[in-house]
Each structure stands twice: as structure tokens, then as C-alpha cells.
Amino acid sequence: MTEAAQTREERATALKGLGTARKRVEDVRFTQGKGNYVDDIKLDGMLFGDFVRSPYAHAKVLSINTEAATALPGVVAVLTAADLEPLGLHWMPTLAGDKQMVLADGKVLFQGQEVAFVIAEDRYIAADAVELVEVEYEEQPVIVDPFKALEPDAPVLREDIRDQLEGAHGPRKHNNHIFTWEQGDKAATEAVLAGADVVAEEMVYYHRTHPCPLETCGCVASMDKVNGKLTLYGTFQAPHAVRTVASLISGIAEHNIRVISPDIGGGFGNKVGVYPGYICSVVASIVTGKPVKWVEDRIENLTSTAFARDYWMKGKIAATKDGKITGLWCHTTADHGAFDACADPTKFPAGFMNICTGSYDIPTAYLSVDGVYTNKAPGGVAYRCSFRVTEAAYFIERMIEVLAIKLGMDAAELRRINFIRADQFPYQSALGWEYDSGNYHAAWEKAMKAVDYEGLRAEQAKRLEDFKAGKTRKLMGIGLTHFTEIVGAGPVKNCDILGLGMFDSCEIRIHPTGSAIARLGTISQGQGHATTFAQILASEIGIPADDITVEEGDTDTAPYGLGTYGSRSTPVAGAATAMAGRKIRAKAQMIAAYLLEVHDDDVEFDVDRFVVKGAPERFKTMKEIAFASYNQAIPGVEPGLEAVSYYDPPNMTYPFGAYVCVVDVDVDTGVTDIRQFYALDDCGTRINPMIIEGQVHGGLTEALAIAMGQEMAYDEIGNVKTATLMDFFWPSPFETPNYQTDWTTTPSPHHPIGAKGVGESPNVGGVPCFSNAVHDAFRPFGLTQTNMPHDHWRVWKVAHDLGLHG
Ligand code: PCD
Ligand SMILES: [Cu+]
Structure with missing residues (x-):
């Protein structure tokens, strides 16, 4: 057996586990232009959506005339807030407990805001039709300075919550105020400041900027009216959360929604949120019975998505x-x-x-x-x-x-x-x-x-x-x-988004021949998860990283997780991966002991195998153990070698x-x-x-x-x-x-x-x-x-x- 001839160190090196400068496995595809991004997805009969956007930062919308746009050959429909209202979808909940207009409802509040959604047979016709939609605006005073927004006589921006004294995060003290959040000890701190030898004081401004990923945001919504299933491909940093939110907003049962984040060309936080384009594409697909693609251009990305x-x-x-x-x-x-x-x-x-x-x-x-x-x-x-x-x-x-x-x-x-x-x-x-x-x-x-x-x-x-x-x-x-x-x-005790605890997950299946697939609740946007998570597992279960496929981003197959942002993948899903690996190892230990005809406690894990304590020449490799799990009837042990871990980090x-x-x-x-x-x-x-x-x-x-x-x-x-x-x-x-x-x-x-x-x-x-x-x-x-x-x-x-x- 060749494995026996290798030293322990050689065996460990062959795994390419923790600490190895392993080359990124995803780059074989990326460097050859073989990535599969949202805009690469082309479905039969697919339509294209494009937005009419507000040129004004604050204005009343007096009327929207879609006649000329609808008459343009190739245009299928033009949606406005009036069309979404009967479905209750003209506004949508935000991640912060506020609500946001999907399409302008009576007024617009920022330049680039979504006013109408044109659906056409191709991307160019959609863009031409956008120009034909006539919107009559009445300009309102604009506030771009948050200090001016809080002045007593400042114009009210959010008419919809005018005079509402309670917001999602407690009391509001002005019509343009959202919340006050306080931490620490005010009185004690002020006392320290009052009695200090030296106090330095400064206003530090961290200006507004934008993640501006190379790939802009987009999606393809595909409603299959025959089986009632909605498939939503998108540039989502949190595909499972999108599925849950989509179900809650649309009323479609969650098992009938499949969310797929394919390759993502950079996220940087920009692709965490839910945007009107997603809602409009889903509605358009339901209405037309055809797949609908919406992909922003650069100007749209910078002006309307998350700053x-x-x-x-x-x-x-x-x-x-x-x-x-x-x-x-x-x-x-x-x-x-x-x-x-x-x-x-x-x-x-x-x-x-x-x-x-x-x-x-x-x-x-x-x-x-x-x-x-x-x-x-x-x-x-x-x-x-x-x-x-x-x-x-x-x-x-x-x-x-x-x-x-x-x-x-x-x-x-x-x-x-x-x-x-x-x-x-x-x-x-x-x-x-x-x-x-x-x-x-x-x-x-x-x-x-x-x-x-x-x-x-x-x-x-x-x-x-x-x-x-x-x-x-x-x-x-x-x-x-x-x-x-x-x-x-984060710890479920204090971290959730829309009530979903921020744990994460990993599910591992070891195949009979000793290779494996691991699926996680996170989603790489370029970080190299397929490379690194396999390395964590290689060290935990003794199967070479090269023999482990890491898959993320398909809610029909991946275990539930809250996604990738806030550098949470390693601390949370990475921990889940190690824990799931340890479950695999625990079962492998029982199988090894059975095969070696010793007690479970008499074998120990050694890089890529279990050895009999004190008799290192007697061992079973993980490969042998994997095969045995599919091929032998082991008393008291279920066939197969799989594990799943949902990890709630303690801190x-x-x-x-x-x-x-x-x-x-x-x-x-x-x-x-x-x-x-x-x-x-x-x-x-x-x-x-x-x-x-x-x-x-x-x-x-x-x-x-x-x-x-x-x-x-x-x-x-x-x-x-x-x-x-x-x-x-x-x-x-x-x-x-x-x-x-x-x-x-x-x-x-x-x-x-x-x-x-x-x-x-x-x-x-x-x-x-x-x-x-x-x-x-x-x-x-x-x-x-x-x-x-x-x-x-x-x-x-x-x-x-x-x-x-x-
Ligand atoms: N210790 C350690 C740590 C870590 N790592 C690695 O590294 C990476 C990262 O990690 P993390 O830190 O954990 O993180 P994640 O979660 O994964 O991710 C996230 C991040 O990531 C970053 N990076 C990046 N890259 C790329 N390429 N792309 C992108 O997009 C991006 N993004 C950005 C961001 S922004 Mo936020 O969203 O804002 O919140 S957050 C973020 C991965 O792969 C891992 O595995 C290692 O190795 N080690
Ligand atoms: Cu931040």
C-alpha cells in the first residue's frame, strides 16, 4: 500500500488542509471566461425589464402616461405602482423595519428612484420604451443635509409616516427622524469629561460612498405556471433569506420558491439588500408567464442601490x-x-x-x-x-x-x-x-x-x-x-435579520469512493470559499481538499444559512464546516473500530486514517472507511457517511x-x-x-x-x-x-x-x-x-x- 510508505508529514501535505497556500480552484473557470453570472443566464422566451427612474430628488408624481411606451412593438407591459397596489406590492419591507416604495407611489424621494417598470422582448426595446413613458412631476424642496433635515420647519419627506411617533427602533422626535440608539453610560461619561485633565473634541465625517462591485445587481425570475414553482436567479449575498422574504411578500409557499445565486462578480455588501428590480421581475414573470431578466447598468447601480x-x-x-x-x-x-x-x-x-x-x-x-x-x-x-x-x-x-x-x-x-x-x-x-x-x-x-x-x-x-x-x-x-x-x-441570542437567527450551516456527504461534497449556507462572491472550506474539511476528515466539492447558493440543495457579508463565513459557516466534519469523523471512528475489530476507544485519528492505538501499522484510511460505510452492514451504525451542522456561534x-x-x-x-x-x-x-x-x-x-x-x-x-x-x-x-x-x-x-x-x-x-x-x-x-x-x-x-x- 502506497499510503503506508508515506511519512505522516507527506500524508498531511497531500491533504492541502489548514495553512496551505492552495491555489484557488474557482479560477480555472474564471480566468477562462467560463464563469456563470446572472447575465449569462438565458432562458427560453425570456423577457427583459428596465426602469423609468426619477430625474428629481424630491417631487410629486402627478401622472404617468404609458400609452406610447406600450404601443412600441416588442413591449409586453409597463408596470406602475397602480398595477402593484392590488397585489400589495407597491411598497416592500426593508431589512431595517422600514418600508420602501417598489415603484413611485405619489411621490419620489431620491434621484434615480424607480417609477415604472417596462417589460419587453429585448433589452434594447425595453430601454427605448423607458424613454417613451411620460411622467409629470412637481418639484418639492430637497434636503441633502441631515442636520437641515432635523430643523423644525424642514419639509416632511416621508408623508406616509407623517406624525408617526414610534418607528421600528423606538421613538421618533421629528418627521425626518428615524431612530435614536444609545449605548453605554451617559452620565458617567459626561462626568469623566467634565473632570478630565485633557479633552479633545472633533467632528469626524465619514462621507457617503458605494460598494460599486464590478458586476451590477440583477436577477432572472422564472415562474413555472404548470408546477407553480418560482425560480429566482440573482446576485444575492443571502439566498436563503431572499427565499424566505420572497415567500412572505408574495404569498408563494416557500417550498415552491428556489433561489439560486450563481457566480457573483463581487458583492461588498451591495448585494445583501432587496431591491425593487427583484420584486418587479417576479411580478412580471407571474403576469406574463415568461422568465424576466433585469440587470442594472452602472449608473443605476451607483444612484439607486445600497450606499x-x-x-x-x-x-x-x-x-x-x-x-x-x-x-x-x-x-x-x-x-x-x-x-x-x-x-x-x-x-x-x-x-x-x-x-x-x-x-x-x-x-x-x-x-x-x-x-x-x-x-x-x-x-x-x-x-x-x-x-x-x-x-x-x-x-x-x-x-x-x-x-x-x-x-x-x-x-x-x-x-x-x-x-x-x-x-x-x-x-x-x-x-x-x-x-x-x-x-x-x-x-x-x-x-x-x-x-x-x-x-x-x-x-x-x-x-x-x-x-x-x-x-x-x-x-x-x-x-x-x-x-x-x-x-x-452572529450569536442567535442577539443577532437576527427579520427574525431569522444568524447561525450558519454545512452539510457533508462522503461518496463511496472517498471523495465528498460539502454544501454551505453562505455564498462566495469571489472570496474563494470553494478553495478554503475544502481545506478546513481536509484537516478535519482526512480527505484531500482536491477531492472535496464545495457548493453554495442553491436553496434547493444547500442547508439554510444567512449568507455571506460581515466577514461571517469563516467565523460562522467555517465553524459549522469543522463541526460537521467532526460528526463525520466520529462515525468514521466507529466504522474503523469495527473493521479493525477493536473497541471504538482503541482507535485514534491520524491525519487521513484511524490507527489502532499503539499499533500504527494497523489502520483504515478514510477512503477505506468511506467505502465500508456503503458496503458493509455494520451493527448499530446506519449506512452512508453524511453529517450536517447548524452552528450558532457563542460570540x-x-x-x-x-x-x-x-x-x-x-x-x-x-x-x-x-x-x-x-x-x-x-x-x-x-x-x-x-x-x-x-x-x-x-x-x-x-x-x-x-x-x-x-x-x-x-x-x-x-x-x-x-x-x-x-x-x-x-x-x-x-x-x-x-x-x-x-x-x-x-x-x-x-x-x-x-x-x-x-x-x-x-x-x-x-x-x-x-x-x-x-x-x-x-x-x-x-x-x-x-x-x-x-x-x-x-x-x-x-x-x-x-x-x-x-
Ligand atoms: N482566518 C482566515 C479567515 C478567512 N480566510 C479566507 O478568506 C476569505 C474571506 O473570509 P471571511 O473574512 O470569513 O469573509 P467572508 O464572509 O467569506 O466574505 C465576506 C467578505 O469578503 C470580502 N472579500 C471579497 N472578496 C472578493 N473577491 N469579492 C468580494 O465581493 C468580497 N467582499 C468582501 C466583503 S464586503 Mo461585506 O458584504 O460589505 O459585509 S463582508 C466581505 C475566505 O475565503 C476565507 O476562507 C482564511 O483563509 N483564513
Ligand atoms: Cu460598515
């Missing part, structure tokens, strides 16, 4: 004169746009913003958030961050810098003094979280050493001297960040990282040159180092985009100024710096394999790091805070306002 951030965070941070932080206070004004369609676990209307004490041991803290309606697109998704965690990290990492300035202290040292110490974990934060594990000081020192922090500061001082002496026009900035993420939503996981960015800023042009970026990530046990590195590169590049240019900008009458990639910054390899990646490993104590998420971390840590670098360059000239994105114009303006242009 991210738009948080105005007013902060106060208190410390002793030698820099020990004593208290943190934050009030956030959250601009949610026209409808509250924020994607957060139900009990967290501002997501996990209460992780805003960051990596620091802050004894007293208070956070309040006011959600506000404005005439902008709805959404509020976690664009590469677990539910408002990037906002929280940006806030605290800016406040630390602002405090360092006030104290006249080095910002690296200020962090060092305040980090939660390794011996304090599990750490209970003042705003209610229990951090599972961390070693911040170790990560920080490793980072400082890797970049030669002292050396960088010396170089910076020299540069400043040269600048002042007129020898250079470039300033040097050093950006620092130590972030703590919170991912893995979140708390990945963290230490980042350093070095930038050269040309004060005359505002051009910034990121000359070094060092990123140390700790995501606990590392499943696939190569995938992790790719995730970090991707997340950092999105962070670069957001910090340095990407923005959803509106003018004062609500026109979207950045609706195409001409204006919306998408970094190319040209702007993207080289990244130096590094790691430490602090396993999660409660996760079965000790892994934490990593996909979002680089964005959460990256944005403050880039931004801090730009701020740091101007620190000697008195800059404490300026708004992102730090595009060339804004940077030039900062230099100008500081008098650096002579």
Missing part, C-alpha cells in the same frame, strides 16, 4: 495629562437617505458602531446615534466592513490622533499606553462587547520594527526642515492605525491589525504618493495564506479608493454628481501602491479551529491609516481634522488654507 457610510460622528475623548484615556463620548448623525434600508442585525440600528472604543482600554464610554431621512438613495450597507465597523474604526483612530496633537504626544506611544493588554482578554468593553482574544502590543511592536518607525520619524523631521528651508515642496506623512474588527454575526470574533502608511504630499498640486503601506493582520488561525493575502490586497485597495477619492457626492438639489466611473474613483493598478503584508496569529478561543474573519479587516484598518497619513503630513502646520476623500483638490485646498502657497 455606505454617511456618518457624522461628533467625538469627545478625555485623558490624563500623561495620556491615559479615561472616557469616550460620541454622537452620530446617520444619513440614511429616503428609506431606512440599512442592512444590520435587527437589534443594532447603527450596526456595531458601539465597537468605537477600538483597541483601547477605555473605562467609560457613551454612544448615541440619530438616524435621519434625506433625499438620497436608501441603503446603508457594510461596504467591506461588518455593520458600521469601519465608521467606528475611523472615528476612534481619528480621535486618537486628535488627542495626540492636543497632548503633544507621539501617536504611536499614545496607542501603546492605552491598548487592551493581552492578559485582559476576554475583555469586556464599556459599550458592551466581549473581545475574544488579542495581543495588540505584540502586533504593534512587530509593525513598528518592520517599518523602522523611529527612522521614519527622523526622515520626516528632516523633510520638514527642508520644506521650511524651501528645498522641497513635498511633505511627508506617517499614518498609523491599530484597529479591532468585530465579525461573525463574535475580533480580528485586529496594525497598519502603517507613508505618504509624500505635494503641497502645490495636492498629489499624494503612497510610498509605503505595511499591513499586519491577525485573523487567528489562517486557513489559506494566499487567499488571505489576496483579501488584504483587495480590502486595502478599496480603502485607498474610499480615503483618497471615492465618493457619492450630491449637489444641493439632490443630483448625483458621481454616477459613472468617470467621476467615481475606482483605483487602477496605476494608483495602487505595493503592499507589504504581515501577520501574527492569536486564535479565537471559541471558534472550533480558532479562525476569525479577514475579508473586511483591511478596509476597516486601511481607511483610517491612509487618512491619518495625509493628516499627519500637515500636523506641523496646525491641521487637526479635514474631511475625506483626500483627492488632489481637497489636499491642495488644505495646503492653501494653511497658508502653504505663500
Whole structure:
């Protein structure tokens, strides 16, 4: 037997399990253009839908005339709110407990809002017909500023809930107010602020941006009237939740709905929500009896689907004169746009913003958030961050810098003094979280050493001297960040979406010849789940990763799960995968013992086999055991080798990282040159180092985009100024710096394999790091805070306002 000749190590290597830089199995298809995306789906007789959208940000809809459009040859129907109303589908519930118009019902509330849905025989006819629909609007005053929205005489945006004093998250204090969310101890925090040696205060704005995935959102709805089954293909990050919601909204029994997320070209939170296009396509398919495809274009994606951030965070941070932080206070004004369609676990209307004490041991803290309606697109998704965690990290990492300035202290040292110490974990934060594990000081020192922090500061001082002496026009900035993420939503006890607990699942079937299929409740959008989840299993059950198929995204076959976002797949579905694997192994142990004619306890697992304790030459490989499970009648053991696990995590996981960015800023042009970026990530046990590195590169590049240019900008009458990639910054390899990646490993104590998420971390840590670098360059000239994105114009303006242009 060849297996016997191999060493233990060789056998382990052959599995390509945990820790292996295994090449992504999905890329064989993707790099050959053989992916299967929603727009690749072509069904017999398929029709195409397209939207008439509002050019105004706030207007009454006086009339809609569809005659000319309907008369165009090839047009099948034009739907308006009046057509959806009898079905009760002209409005739909949002994930945040609000409701949203599917098609304009009497008025429009943001530019790009869906007004009518044209269904035609092809995509081009549909687009032509859109132009023929005549809508009469009466413009209304527009509010794009959340502070103005709360003024006493502000126009009422949401007529439908006018004077309604109670919202989904408690009392409303104004017609444009959505909720107030409070965490922590207000009185104690205010007392600390009042008695502190030093208090630094700042308004930190995290601008509105958009996930803008390469593939826009879309779906194909196919109602089979013969068997009563609806199949819905779509770019869904949570296919099972979509099935449940579709059933609840449409009244179609859930077993008659099949939701399929095929390959997805990037999600980044954009594909978590439910959009009018999905509802309209389903209705259109039911009405016409034909499959209906709807796929957005880029402008539609940017103007109408879920945005991210738009948080105005007013902060106060208190410390002793030698820099020990004593208290943190934050009030956030959250601009949610026209409808509250924020994607957060139900009990967290501002997501996990209460992780805003960051990596620091802050004894007293208070956070309040006011959600506000404005005439902008709805959404509020976690664009590469677990539910408002990037906002929280940006806030605290800016406040630390602002405090360092006030104290006249080095910002690296200020962090060092305040980090939660390794011996304090599990750490209970003042705003209610229990951090599972961390070693911040170790990560920080490793980072400082890797970049030669002292050396960088010396170089910076020299540069400043040269600048002042007129020898250079470039300033040097050093950006620092130590972030703590919170991912893995989440424990069913406090995390649900629309009442669905946020557990996740894995089901495994081992085939007679010893290969396997694993199905999960999550869905990859490019993360490489087919590669990594097979690796978890390879280590757990001793079957090579190459012999394990991982399948996700088809609700008819996959076990129920809440999907992929918030870096939850590894913490939750990854845990389920390990647990299901352990069930397989437990059964395999019984089978092995039977075959080896010893007691169950006398065999032990050894990489890819069970061996008789003390007699390693007597063993059965997992392959042999798999076959035996189908071929032998084993007393007391059911045939077959399958297992399923539904995993409810006991806690979140708390990945963290230490980042350093070095930038050269040309004060005359505002051009910034990121000359070094060092990123140390700790995501606990590392499943696939190569995938992790790719995730970090991707997340950092999105962070670069957001910090340095990407923005959803509106003018004062609500026109979207950045609706195409001409204006919306998408970094190319040209702007993207080289990244130096590094790691430490602090396993999660409660996760079965000790892994934490990593996909979002680089964005959460990256944005403050880039931004801090730009701020740091101007620190000697008195800059404490300026708004992102730090595009060339804004940077030039900062230099100008500081008098650096002579
Ligand atoms: N320790 C560890 C961790 C992790 N990992 C890996 O890595 C990844 C990731 O993971 P995670 O962190 O867990 O995550 P997930 O859940 O899977 O995913 C999610 C994320 O992911 C990221 N990344 C990405 N990539 C790509 N390519 N694409 C995409 O889309 C994306 N997205 C983004 C986002 S945004 Mo949200 O949704 O906003 O909330 S959230 C998110 C996978 O594969 C895994 O397995 C490993 O290896 N290890
Ligand atoms: Cu977020």
C-alpha cells in the first residue's frame, strides 16, 4: 500500500488542509471566461425589464402616461405602482423595519428612484420604451443635509409616516427622524469629561460612498405556471433569506420558491439588500408567464442601490495629562437617505458602531446615534466592513490622533499606553462587547520594527526642515492605525435579520469512493470559499481538499444559512464546516473500530486514517472507511457517511491589525504618493495564506479608493454628481501602491479551529491609516481634522488654507 510508505508529514501535505497556500480552484473557470453570472443566464422566451427612474430628488408624481411606451412593438407591459397596489406590492419591507416604495407611489424621494417598470422582448426595446413613458412631476424642496433635515420647519419627506411617533427602533422626535440608539453610560461619561485633565473634541465625517462591485445587481425570475414553482436567479449575498422574504411578500409557499445565486462578480455588501428590480421581475414573470431578466447598468447601480457610510460622528475623548484615556463620548448623525434600508442585525440600528472604543482600554464610554431621512438613495450597507465597523474604526483612530496633537504626544506611544493588554482578554468593553482574544502590543511592536518607525520619524523631521528651508515642496506623512474588527454575526441570542437567527450551516456527504461534497449556507462572491472550506474539511476528515466539492447558493440543495457579508463565513459557516466534519469523523471512528475489530476507544485519528492505538501499522484510511460505510452492514451504525451542522456561534470574533502608511504630499498640486503601506493582520488561525493575502490586497485597495477619492457626492438639489466611473474613483493598478503584508496569529478561543474573519479587516484598518497619513503630513502646520476623500483638490485646498502657497 502506497499510503503506508508515506511519512505522516507527506500524508498531511497531500491533504492541502489548514495553512496551505492552495491555489484557488474557482479560477480555472474564471480566468477562462467560463464563469456563470446572472447575465449569462438565458432562458427560453425570456423577457427583459428596465426602469423609468426619477430625474428629481424630491417631487410629486402627478401622472404617468404609458400609452406610447406600450404601443412600441416588442413591449409586453409597463408596470406602475397602480398595477402593484392590488397585489400589495407597491411598497416592500426593508431589512431595517422600514418600508420602501417598489415603484413611485405619489411621490419620489431620491434621484434615480424607480417609477415604472417596462417589460419587453429585448433589452434594447425595453430601454427605448423607458424613454417613451411620460411622467409629470412637481418639484418639492430637497434636503441633502441631515442636520437641515432635523430643523423644525424642514419639509416632511416621508408623508406616509407623517406624525408617526414610534418607528421600528423606538421613538421618533421629528418627521425626518428615524431612530435614536444609545449605548453605554451617559452620565458617567459626561462626568469623566467634565473632570478630565485633557479633552479633545472633533467632528469626524465619514462621507457617503458605494460598494460599486464590478458586476451590477440583477436577477432572472422564472415562474413555472404548470408546477407553480418560482425560480429566482440573482446576485444575492443571502439566498436563503431572499427565499424566505420572497415567500412572505408574495404569498408563494416557500417550498415552491428556489433561489439560486450563481457566480457573483463581487458583492461588498451591495448585494445583501432587496431591491425593487427583484420584486418587479417576479411580478412580471407571474403576469406574463415568461422568465424576466433585469440587470442594472452602472449608473443605476451607483444612484439607486445600497450606499455606505454617511456618518457624522461628533467625538469627545478625555485623558490624563500623561495620556491615559479615561472616557469616550460620541454622537452620530446617520444619513440614511429616503428609506431606512440599512442592512444590520435587527437589534443594532447603527450596526456595531458601539465597537468605537477600538483597541483601547477605555473605562467609560457613551454612544448615541440619530438616524435621519434625506433625499438620497436608501441603503446603508457594510461596504467591506461588518455593520458600521469601519465608521467606528475611523472615528476612534481619528480621535486618537486628535488627542495626540492636543497632548503633544507621539501617536504611536499614545496607542501603546492605552491598548487592551493581552492578559485582559476576554475583555469586556464599556459599550458592551466581549473581545475574544488579542495581543495588540505584540502586533504593534512587530509593525513598528518592520517599518523602522523611529527612522521614519527622523526622515520626516528632516523633510520638514527642508520644506521650511524651501528645498522641497513635498511633505511627508506617517499614518498609523491599530484597529479591532468585530465579525461573525452572529450569536442567535442577539443577532437576527427579520427574525431569522444568524447561525450558519454545512452539510457533508462522503461518496463511496472517498471523495465528498460539502454544501454551505453562505455564498462566495469571489472570496474563494470553494478553495478554503475544502481545506478546513481536509484537516478535519482526512480527505484531500482536491477531492472535496464545495457548493453554495442553491436553496434547493444547500442547508439554510444567512449568507455571506460581515466577514461571517469563516467565523460562522467555517465553524459549522469543522463541526460537521467532526460528526463525520466520529462515525468514521466507529466504522474503523469495527473493521479493525477493536473497541471504538482503541482507535485514534491520524491525519487521513484511524490507527489502532499503539499499533500504527494497523489502520483504515478514510477512503477505506468511506467505502465500508456503503458496503458493509455494520451493527448499530446506519449506512452512508453524511453529517450536517447548524452552528450558532457563542460570540463574535475580533480580528485586529496594525497598519502603517507613508505618504509624500505635494503641497502645490495636492498629489499624494503612497510610498509605503505595511499591513499586519491577525485573523487567528489562517486557513489559506494566499487567499488571505489576496483579501488584504483587495480590502486595502478599496480603502485607498474610499480615503483618497471615492465618493457619492450630491449637489444641493439632490443630483448625483458621481454616477459613472468617470467621476467615481475606482483605483487602477496605476494608483495602487505595493503592499507589504504581515501577520501574527492569536486564535479565537471559541471558534472550533480558532479562525476569525479577514475579508473586511483591511478596509476597516486601511481607511483610517491612509487618512491619518495625509493628516499627519500637515500636523506641523496646525491641521487637526479635514474631511475625506483626500483627492488632489481637497489636499491642495488644505495646503492653501494653511497658508502653504505663500
Ligand atoms: N482566518 C482566515 C479567515 C478567512 N480566510 C479566507 O478568506 C476569505 C474571506 O473570509 P471571511 O473574512 O470569513 O469573509 P467572508 O464572509 O467569506 O466574505 C465576506 C467578505 O469578503 C470580502 N472579500 C471579497 N472578496 C472578493 N473577491 N469579492 C468580494 O465581493 C468580497 N467582499 C468582501 C466583503 S464586503 Mo461585506 O458584504 O460589505 O459585509 S463582508 C466581505 C475566505 O475565503 C476565507 O476562507 C482564511 O483563509 N483564513
Ligand atoms: Cu460598515
